[in-house]
Amino acid sequence: MLLFLIRRLLLIIPVLFGLLLLTFFMLRLGGNDPAAIMAGDNATPEMIARIREELGLNQPLVVQFWDYLVSVLRGDFGVSLFSQRPVSEDILDKLPATLELTLVALVIATVLGILLGTLAGVWRNSIFDHSVRIVSVAGLATASFWFAIMLQLVFAMGFEILPLRGRLPTGMAPPPDITGMYIFDSLVTGHFAITWQAILHIIMPAVTISLGGVATVARFTRSAVVASLQSEYANYEQAVGYPRHRVVFPYVLRNSLVTPVTQVGLLFGGFISNAVAVEAVFDWPGLGSYLVQAIFTSDYQVVLAVTLVIGAIYGVVNILVDMTQGLLDPRVAEKM
């Protein structure tokens, strides 16, 4: 298991290298000249040329890539052209907000998806099953920014039971900084009033992001449960007197989780890209809004660094997913 973990962690390195290579050249061959944007609208060609020289932008691209790679390996992601702060500081500021949001969305998608999928599979072709199917098709087809605005209209403006935007009410100080994730930090330090507010604020954006995930997990769980209930071992378990509820839980369910869990890992990437739009709607100060802003201003150092960080998180999440599969299925664990 340990060897598997090390091997998988090492495998992330070439993946990230490829990601960086691709993003770097796509950005730089895209036609935008960062020097021109930095210099502003009224810049003279001489000023632009000077900036280009200062930033090393007049070097061949391959050399620039090599220089960038070396500085990244030293932990230096450069300085944001826009905020004039080191990119790594900006990211450390914004990452926890996005991480908290996507992790909560992941929990919602997993728990709710597995619950709905299992019940739909057990009560196959019932009204409940059909409802879940309809709702999940709708969930997959819904644009998240639209859904986000609808949630705001109904729950924040209409019923006024959930806060409209942000991570905490204005004026409330964030909890002592441990991870930067408010729910976790406030729980650990005992600031439960903040926990409650943080949960209220995260509900709508997290639900919006998880929507497609709930639908995907529910559908995969359902079909796995249906297949597993028809399997020889489920027949055997009934024939030797297991009560029906035991056949379903844990015996059938544990067999049915392998596919949905794989999906959860794949979904995580989608969650982060969803977060870009959803963070904008809910004014959530995360990486998503930061990245959008960077793309609009051709702040290529930021785009590269954020892409790299998201890629690394994605890789780690999928290693965790594979390890969960090992816990679920001993045959998988043996191959690790």
Place this chain on the structure above:
Amino acid sequence: MSDAILSVRDLKLSVKGDAGLAQILDHVDFSIHPGEVLGLVGESGCGKSTLIRSIMGLPPKGARIESGSVTFKGQSLMDPKIAQTLRGREIGFIPQDPFQAFNPVFTVGDQILEILRWSGLPDDPKGGRYTKELRAKHRARLIEVLHAVQIPDPEEALTRFPHQFSGGQRQRILIAGALASRPSVILADEPTTALDVTTQMQILRLLRELAKDFNVAMLFVTHDFGVVAQICDRVTVMYAGQTVETGTTRQIIDAPRHPYTGMLMACHPERATEITGIPGQVSSPLTPPPGCRFAPRCPRATEACTTARPGLDRRADGRRIACIHEKEVA
């Protein structure tokens, strides 16, 4: 002869499917007495599996019992609640395919102990909770039975997963699972079919000994008369959902009286001088022939065979035969 513990009386069962109403079982009739091994012989598709599942109170989806009864010591197995309390406890089950029957992600110990958890042992305290002590007691019993089925190092075997055992070993563990709760009857659904020949012989020998040692009756489903000769005290033969002949193993093997029994036996490679097969095809349960279902393939069939279903008549020597021509001979 002592009273039967398990009786199937005139069971008629149909299954409603997409293609229409299939008359799977038509007046199946036999009983099992304490301690005896009854062979249930028939070709694939003759309704053996449906029959087994109906005996366990788990008829296939869409099934309807049109007439007849299935009883265990006088209790109706057609009542799902009664069947649930008897499954695993009084009625053990050995499945056909040891490769598919185990849940792949749980240890064999967890799976077999789960049987005992719900069946309990006869000397368990009544109505008590499932405590650690009770589980330990069940575990001890299971280890004892695993010794009996010759699993080496049973303690350790309980912690292993199904895929870490060979097919023969898995079948031994499943046999232990059927025996552990001290049932009075075991349903064995072709328990050796999925195994290779040498393992088959070992498992058969083991089953024969265990049936005696544990004094348990067994319904042994098979399509193989060679297996019947090895293990069964009595045999009942089915064709296309109908019971055609029942008798002691000696009677049936030495002198099959129903034409189908004779022809089926002639198909056995070790017995036949020349393999002939049975001409024609098994009739579809959607459109069963009226009267004797074997009539369309029977060399002795006459007009009368196609009009009324022959009764399963008891003969002077105790065997029962459903053939109007056998009446004449007898």
